[in-house]
Amino acid sequence: MSIKITNGNATDEVAPQFSAERMVEVQRIINQYPEGKHKSALMRILHMAEEDFGGWLSVPTMNYVAGILNIQPIEVYEVATFYTMFNIEKPGKVVLEVCRTGPCMLVGSDNIIDHLKLQLGVEVGGTSADGMFTLKTAECLGACGYGPMLQCGKHYHEHLTTEKVDALLDAFRKEHSTSSNN
Amino acid sequence: MGRKLLLEHVNVPGIETYEVYRKNGGYRSVEKALKTMSPQNVVEEVQASGLRGRGGAGFPTGMKWSFLAKPEGVPRYLLCNADESEPGTFKDRYLMEKIPHLLVEGMITSSYALGCNQAYIYIRGEYMWVLEIVEKAIAEAYANGWLGKNILGSGYDLDLSIAPGGGAYICGEETALIESLEGKRGNPRIKPPFPAVKGLWGCPTVVNNVETIAAVVPIVNDGGAEYAKIGIGKSTGTKLISACGNLVKPGVYELDLGVSVEEFIYSDEWCGGIANGKKLKACVPGGSSVPILPANLVCKTAEGTDRLMTYESLAEGGFASGSMLGSGGFIVFDEDQCIVRNTWNFARFYAHESCGQCSPCREGTGWMEKVLHRLEYGHGNLRDIDLLAEINKKIEGNTICPLGDAAAWPVAAAIRHFREEFEWHVTNPDEAQKRNFGIASAHVPLV
Ligand SMILES: Cc1cc2nc3c(=O)[nH]c(=O)nc-3n(C[C@H](O)[C@H](O)[C@H](O)COP(=O)(O)O)c2cc1C
Ligand code: SF4
Ligand code: FES
Numbered sequence: 001m002s003i004k005i006t007n008g009n010a011t012d013e014v015a016p017q018f019s020a021e022r023m024v025e026v027q028r029i030i031n032q033y034p035e036g037k038h039k040s041a042l043m044r045i046l047h048m049a050e051e052d053f054g055g056w057l058s059v060p061t062m063n064y065v066a067g068i069l070n071i072q073p074i075e076v077y078e079v080a081t082f083y084t085m086f087n088i089e090k091p092g093k094v095v096l097e098v099c100r101t102g103p104c105m106l107v108g109s110d111n112i113i114d115h116l117k118l119q120l121g122v123e124v125g126g127t128s129a130d131g132m133f134t135l136k137t138a139e140c141l142g143a144c145g146y147g148p149m150l151q152c153g154k155h156y157h158e159h160l161t162t163e164k165v166d167a168l169l170d171a172f173r174k175e176h177s178t179s180s181n182n
Numbered sequence: 183m184g185r186k187l188l189l190e191h192v193n194v195p196g197i198e199t200y201e202v203y204r205k206n207g208g209y210r211s212v213e214k215a216l217k218t219m220s221p222q223n224v225v226e227e228v229q230a231s232g233l234r235g236r237g238g239a240g241f242p243t244g245m246k247w248s249f250l251a252k253p254e255g256v257p258r259y260l261l262c263n264a265d266e267s268e269p270g271t272f273k274d275r276y277l278m279e280k281i282p283h284l285l286v287e288g289m290i291t292s293s294y295a296l297g298c299n300q301a302y303i304y305i306r307g308e309y310m311w312v313l314e315i316v317e318k319a320i321a322e323a324y325a326n327g328w329l330g331k332n333i334l335g336s337g338y339d340l341d342l343s344i345a346p347g348g349g350a351y352i353c354g355e356e357t358a359l360i361e362s363l364e365g366k367r368g369n370p371r372i373k374p375p376f377p378a379v380k381g382l383w384g385c386p387t388v389v390n391n392v393e394t395i396a397a398v399v400p401i402v403n404d405g406g407a408e409y410a411k412i413g414i415g416k417s418t419g420t421k422l423i424s425a426c427g428n429l430v431k432p433g434v435y436e437l438d439l440g441v442s443v444e445e446f447i448y449s450d451e452w453c454g455g456i457a458n459g460k461k462l463k464a465c466v467p468g469g470s471s472v473p474i475l476p477a478n479l480v481c482k483t484a485e486g487t488d489r490l491m492t493y494e495s496l497a498e499g500g501f502a503s504g505s506m507l508g509s510g511g512f513i514v515f516d517e518d519q520c521i522v523r524n525t526w527n528f529a530r531f532y533a534h535e536s537c538g539q540c541s542p543c544r545e546g547t548g549w550m551e552k553v554l555h556r557l558e559y560g561h562g563n564l565r566d567i568d569l570l571a572e573i574n575k576k577i578e579g580n581t582i583c584p585l586g587d588a589a590a591w592p593v594a595a596a597i598r599h600f601r602e603e604f605e606w607h608v609t610n611p612d613e614a615q616k617r618n619f620g621i622a623s624a625h626v627p628l629v
Contacts (some may be wrong), residue, residue: 032302032341032343032345034257034300034383037364037383039364039365039366040345040363040364040365041365042365043307043345043346043347043348043362043365044345044346046348047307047310047346047348075365075366078366078367079348079365079366079367082348082350082367082368083307083347083348083349083350083368084348084349084350085307085308085348085349086348086349100527101269101470101527101528101531102269102270102466102470102513102524102527102528102531103269103270103426103427103511103513105523105524105527106426106427106428106513106515106516106519106524107426107427107428138308138349139267139269139351139531139534139535140267140268140269140270140271140351140470140531141308142266142267142271142272142274142275142306142308142309143272143275144269144270144271144272144424144426144427144432144511144513145272145424145425145426145432145433145434146272146432147426151308154310154311155311
């Protein structure tokens with residue numbers, strides 16, 4: 001075991017906190033690396049932090065993770081800003097990332113992106129007025145034979161058509177109107 | 183030609199679970215290696231097999247393994263490159279999703295050969311659900327005694343785990359991968375020192391692609407000589423090809439190296455021809471980093487001989503009229519596709535993915551993207567075409583890692599083979615601007 005877990009030393013106002021269960025998971029990941037090499041666990045923990053703390057990495061969240069790993073906050077910021085998957089601004093509840101790279105373009109990703117822009121009333125990078133959807137584009141997601149496609153959280157939605165996109169948006173709206181109104 | 187070494191059991195229900203995988207002959211290579219072979223024997227079998235790295239560069243795996251430094255008292259590491267971000271490539275995902283235990287088995291056998299007691303799989307962060315599948319397979323392998331201490335009573339110990347990236351193509355480059363696995367930004371390192379001497383945490387390290395590691399399993403089971411019988415010349419064994427673009431049946435196929443390109447594209451056993459009854463216009467046979475081939479050079483070489491799915495045949499003609507097998511990302515374009523648009527799209531990809539350390543790559547990829555954008559949208563002039571060639575020359579060979587070359591060469595190839603199409607965009611600006619991709623009304627105003 002390389003380091004002992006503390007709950008970090010984030011002093012910021014909204015200090016996030018992993019659940020006890022998640023802390024076990026965090027420790028398991030840290031233990032995958034030899035003594036003194038626990039920084040290697042950083043990316044996996046950042047993914048977990050995004051999942052648990054609202055889909056993005058706020059400064060308090062990053063500081064909290066730095067505290068857990070006993071590294072400088074700057075080491076976390078450096079990583080969080082280099083990798084495109086990490087959101088350093090708060091996105092909508094549902095982030096749709098449409099692949100726009102060559103092979104997907106050949107089979108119509110431009111149509112899907114345009115359709116989403118019209119349906120959501122946003123440009124790429126924007127969040128719909130109701131705060132529900134953020135539209136992003138992504139580079140090749142390894143689904144080139146099944147395009148056009150988009151990623152939403154851990155899920156890939158492949159072989160998209162505009163009808164399928166509409167159905168998907170409806171499903172997300174339903175899911176989130178029930179979950180957010182309680 | 184439907185032989186399958188890696189995907190033989192891919193459609194067996196439940197093959198992702200340990201029980202079913204084991205019932206179908208899984209983990210035999212570990213038994214054979216640990217019980218009957220020395221690590222050096224395993225390396226020799228891999229050398230005899232002629233296996234070449236399946237990640238893109240095609241470097242002989244046995245030779246790479248023999249370069250691994252073995253200083254006393256220093257740990258060595260095996261890293262599996264599951265970053266798979268080369269546009270057009272989706273074979274590693276297929277393999278990991280469908281038969282995760284094959285990768286785990288390959289990691290154990292390969293780690294034994296290299297004398298590693300710790301190995302990692304680095305997987306792109308977007309494949310988080312695939313990570314979960316592989317992680318489950320790893321846990322099952324531990325539970326059944328294939329990982330951990332004293333495996334099969336052989337005295338050999340191995341720990342294996344999987345780590346995610348965060349969305350950066352450059353982390354597929356082996357030294358960037360190592361940096362990333364150390365929890366840092368994915369900036370490639372200057373070589374030498376090579377990872378075989380100084381890799382993860384400064385220790386000797388081998389980095390191999392998912393498919394390369396998986397291929398070690400049949401090589402150890404059946405013997406390197408048997409594997410080497412498949413294929414042609416220095417292209418031995420089977421290869422996973424991920425076929426995409428305008429095809430009737432895009433998907434992941436395992437083929438014997440040596441199948442003809444024509445058969446691969448048109449036969450019903452493979453891709454089933456070009457979609458919607460259209461004609462073939464061009465093909466990028468090995469992922470976005472390799473040169474594009476115009477229709478007349480796809481199925482035949484410039485000499486008029488049949489083009490085959492081998493490292494050598496796809497490269498025949500060199501830069502002038504050849505390409506590369508690369509990662510096996512086989513991208514097919516039908517007659518309606520615009521080569522300028524595609525070239526711009528790929529250039530934008532590289533500009534986006536440049537890590538920014540070297541100015542020729544950081545600035546050059548950005549300039550190429552801008553110039554190609556204006557050509558594509560009818561704002562370019564004829565000098566722009568030569569300007570691209572010039573930027574190209576200033577990037578290639580002047581960067582820390584091969585991403586710069588990977589960005590430059592495809593642009594050069596597209597201009598070489600499709601110059602008229604670039605010129606058409608200049609001489610017909612109105613039509614070029616009107617070309618309607620997507621729903622034109624919603625397009626962002628063009629620069
Ligand atoms: C920019 C760049 C991206 C790369 N991406 C990958 C990748 O996603 N997967 C991979 O296996 N190799 C990739 N490579 C090649 C690796 O650097 C390395 O050669 C390979 O993993 C070695 O494994 P192999 O010998 O088994 O092919 C990439 C190389 C470069 C320069
Ligand atoms: S060539 Fe490009 S990607 Fe590679 S190290 Fe230099 S700047 Fe980074
Ligand atoms: S190009 Fe879209 S997933 Fe590969």
